[in-house]
Amino acid sequence: MTMMKMTAAQVARKVIDNQPLFILDVRNHDAYEDWKIEGHNFEYLNIPYFELLDGVDNVLSKLPIDQDVLVVCAKEGSSIMVAEMIAEAGRNVFYLEGGMKSWSSYLEPIKVGDLRGGGELYQFVRLGKGCLSYMIISEGEAAIIDAVRFTDVFRNFAIEKNVDIKHVFDTHLHADHISGGRLIAEATGATYYLPQKDAEEVVFDYTAIEDALTVKIGAAQINVSALYSPGHTIGSTSFIIDGKYLLSGDILFIDSIGRPDLAGLAEDWVGDLRETLNIRYRELTEELIVLPSHFMNIDELNADGTIAKRLGHLFAENHGLNIESEEAFRHTVTDNLPPQPNAYQQIRQVNMGKISPNFDEQTEMEIGPNRCAVR
Amino acid sequence: MNSTKVLDVKGMSCPMPIVRTKKEMDTLSSGDILEVHATDQGALADMPAWANAAGHTIIKQKEDAEVLTFFIQKG
Numbered sequence: 001m002t003m004m005k006m007t008a009a010q011v012a013r014k015v016i017d018n019q020p021l022f023i024l025d026v027r028n029h030d031a032y033e034d035w036k037i038e039g040h041n042f043e044y045l046n047i048p049y050f051e052l053l054d055g056v057d058n059v060l061s062k063l064p065i066d067q068d069v070l071v072v073c074a075k076e077g078s079s080i081m082v083a084e085m086i087a088e089a090g091r092n093v094f095y096l097e098g099g100m101k102s103w104s105s106y107l108e109p110i111k112v113g114d115l116r117g118g119g120e121l122y123q124f125v126r127l128g129k130g131c132l133s134y135m136i137i138s139e140g141e142a143a144i145i146d147a148v149r150f151t152d153v154f155r156n157f158a159i160e161k162n163v164d165i166k167h168v169f170d171t172h173l174h175a176d177h178i179s180g181g182r183l184i185a186e187a188t189g190a191t192y193y194l195p196q197k198d199a200e201e202v203v204f205d206y207t208a209i210e211d212a213l214t215v216k217i218g219a220a221q222i223n224v225s226a227l228y229s230p231g232h233t234i235g236s237t238s239f240i241i242d243g244k245y246l247l248s249g250d251i252l253f254i255d256s257i258g259r260p261d262l263a264g265l266a267e268d269w270v271g272d273l274r275e276t277l278n279i280r281y282r283e284l285t286e287e288l289i290v291l292p293s294h295f296m297n298i299d300e301l302n303a304d305g306t307i308a309k310r311l312g313h314l315f316a317e318n319h320g321l322n323i324e325s326e327e328a329f330r331h332t333v334t335d336n337l338p339p340q341p342n343a344y345q346q347i348r349q350v351n352m353g354k355i356s357p358n359f360d361e362q363t364e365m366e367i368g369p370n371r372c373a374v375r
Numbered sequence: 376m377n378s379t380k381v382l383d384v385k386g387m388s389c390p391m392p393i394v395r396t397k398k399e400m401d402t403l404s405s406g407d408i409l410e411v412h413a414t415d416q417g418a419l420a421d422m423p424a425w426a427n428a429a430g431h432t433i434i435k436q437k438e439d440a441e442v443l444t445f446f447i448q449k450g
Binding site: 050 | 389390424428
């Protein structure tokens with residue numbers, strides 16, 4: 001029978017549409033345990049490729065015949081080898097083109113909603129890494145917030161929508177992934193904004209984001225307003241778009257809150273984080289739709305694939321917004337923290353412009369989940 | 376260290392380093408030591424995991440100018 005390739009985009013569609021898929025992951029056990037393709041209706045079998053060098057006879061009986069079987073490995077080579085063996089044994093099978101490397105880099109743009117007075121807001125969902133980026137477009141202009149490093153995706157999307165990228169923001173200096181913000185700004189002539197308090201060590205020019213800075217997009221003058229919201233980093237800034245959406249960066253997620261330790265100052269920033277969540281955010285209208293810069297779990301996806309919830313809903317449901325005592329809060333965000341994201345210190349250096357790894361090295365740095373939250 | 380044999384898989388990408396190592400190992404006798412030179416960073420995790428699963432022992436490994444060297448004793 002035949003071996004066919006499946007692209008990351010096709011897998012993303014299956015995740016969002018809750019379709020079934022059987023994944024034979026042939027990476028080593030540690031890599032699989034650390035990070036895999038998550039889907040609500042996905043089934044998994046993890047057998048490292050190096051245990052299948054003598055044949056796949058023992059595996060065949062474990063593979064379903066009534067649903068798609070996808071062989072996955074880190075970069076694709078091993079999955080092709082294993083899929084070929086399975087196909088030779090008489091079964092139809094897919095391999096993931098580009099492997100987990102390609103899964104980690106795939107972005108699915110999804111429209112969040114229309115803006116008053118004309119315009120649209122898009123969320124770019126990086127399913128493999130849990131990163132979320134945003135593009136606001138209105139009457140020929142665009143602003144991008146928290147762009148990941150695949151700058152072509154944003155630039156091509158802007159071309160497709162016939163808009164010029166005018167403003168590029170990062171809500172903070174990222175530690176889990178490499179920002180594409182500066183490169184997009186350089187290539188398009190857009191202004192690149194960073195919170196000054198996060199940018200003290202950066203080695204390039206940028207425009208400082210001040211609290212309450214408002215930038216207008218397009219002829220309809222869609223407001224993009226900064227709200228200083230420290231805690232994940234000292235400079236962390238949220239954005240309110242069109243009075244309707246709250247882009248919460250890495251401060252507030254759907255089912256968790258930001259961790260304060262990735263820039264090395266957990267103890268110092270606990271108070272800031274609590275004040276942002278309990279005072280600054282409490283002053284906002286509960287009708288705002290929260291759009292974070294990460295998700296941790298596919299249970300956070302809405303039916304259309306977006307990651308978005310009313311602020312009022314989060315005040316009621318999010319554990320991190322419902323910790324009464326300061327002591328308990330401090331305990332939650334400084335003790336029992338999950339492991340830090342892969343290569344997070346190097347990634348911060350890249351985002352400061354201090355080191356310039358090549359594409360493959362960047363891919364290597366970004367392996368694994370984002371791990372920016374505490375719950 | 377006295378290697379029984381040296382295998383060069385530099386420049387090869389996954390799965391070839393392990394495929395070639397296994398093939399070579401099959402020609403050796405128990406107790407022999409195979410020295411493998413690889414550049415695929417995936418080998419860093421996969422070579423020990425494979426050796427462990429196959430009953431071999433990595434008695435030494437080092438990293439030098441992007442070349443990974445493994446000394447694997449056949450089980």
